[in-house]
Amino acid sequence: MAIAASPSGGVLLDTNGRDTLRGDIGDDIFTMHRDGLRDYIRRFDLANDLIDLSAFNVTWQEVNIAHRSGNNFIITIRGERTMLTLEPDPNGQSYDFLSIDETSFIFNTGAATPASNILLDQSGKSRINGTDQPDIFIFHEDYETDVIKFFDPQKDKVDLSGFNVVFSELEFETDKAGKVLIHVADETIIIRDCSYEMIATDYTEDMFIF
Numbered sequence: 001m002a003i004a005a006s007p008s009g010g011v012l013l014d015t016n017g018r019d020t021l022r023g024d025i026g027d028d029i030f031t032m033h034r035d036g037l038r039d040y041i042r043r044f045d046l047a048n049d050l051i052d053l054s055a056f057n058v059t060w061q062e063v064n065i066a067h068r069s070g071n072n073f074i075i076t077i078r079g080e081r082t083m084l085t086l087e088p089d090p091n092g093q094s095y096d097f098l099s100i101d102e103t104s105f106i107f108n109t110g111a112a113t114p115a116s117n118i119l120l121d122q123s124g125k126s127r128i129n130g131t132d133q134p135d136i137f138i139f140h141e142d143y144e145t146d147v148i149k150f151f152d153p154q155k156d157k158v159d160l161s162g163f164n165v166v167f168s169e170l171e172f173e174t175d176k177a178g179k180v181l182i183h184v185a186d187e188t189i190i191i192r193d194c195s196y197e198m199i200a201t202d203y204t205e206d207m208f209i210f
Contacts, residue, residue: 011052014039023049023087029106032056032082040083046099047090052106053077059111060102064132064152067097067195076132097153097195116157121146130156130194136209139163145188152194153202159209160184166210172200 001019003012009026014033021030023043030041031052041051053063056077064076071086073095086095119128121139128137130150137148138159148158160170163185171183178196180203182189191198 034077034080036080038081038083040085042085043087044084045087046104049104050106051075051082051084051104054106054108057108057111059107059113060105061134061155062114062132063102063105064194065097065100065154067095067099067197071095073100079132097193097197101154139184139189141185141187143187145190147190147192149192150194151191151198153198153207157207157209158182158189158191161209167205167208170208172203174200 001015001017002022003019004022005012005024005026005028007024007026009024009028011029011031012021012023013031014021016033016035018037018039020040020042023030023045028045028049029052030044030049032039032055034056058077062077066074066076068074071088073084073086075082075084089095114133116134116136117131119130119135119137121128121137121142123142125144126146128146128148130148130152134155135152136157136159139146140162165184173181173183175181177199178192180191180198180200182191
């Protein structure tokens with residue numbers, strides 16, 4: 001169903017179906033319903049609009065944001081996806097994987113913060129797929145090349161406490177946008193982020209556990 005805002009703004013309600021909610025020049029609140037179906041939000045003004053996720057009973061920690069291209073993003077919550085298109089930046093700036101944060105959302109204040117998923121490196125070459133919830137990828141020294149896929153830089157962490165190193169000892173190498181090699185001790189961890197655009201200099205110490 002197509003649902004359009006009035007120029008003066010207001011609340012746009014998601015229904016129990018595949019909906020396209022289109023904002024306008026006013027301040028809009030897009031109230032989403034947990035129905036297991038893919039919805040679309042168009043003309044979202046990052047400076048003034050909000051997405052109400054109260055019905056999902058989640059916190060920011062369970063909202064996965066992936067930048068796809070230009071002003072297009074995918075929001076994933078417990079497997080349910082919303083395709084989000086932002087209004088162009090008024091200053092002509094480009095959007096990236098960190099453009100959207102928790103200030104764009106309304107949450108149920110009683111929602112519990114989820115525990116992180118613990119994802120373990122196995123002996124030999126490991127390929128570990130992240131989830132749309134907070135993940136901790138725990139690695140041990142086995143002198144192999146391991147791969148992380150779907151890394152969320154706003155929620156996930158890489159646990160390297162078993163290596164007895166500090167952040168300054170890590171070597172980061174960009175293979176291409178979205179594929180970064182981390183050299184730690186005598187092995188390599190390849191990280192592919194959920195937006196396919198991070199490079200070596202985007203990785204910061206707070207994304208790791210030592």
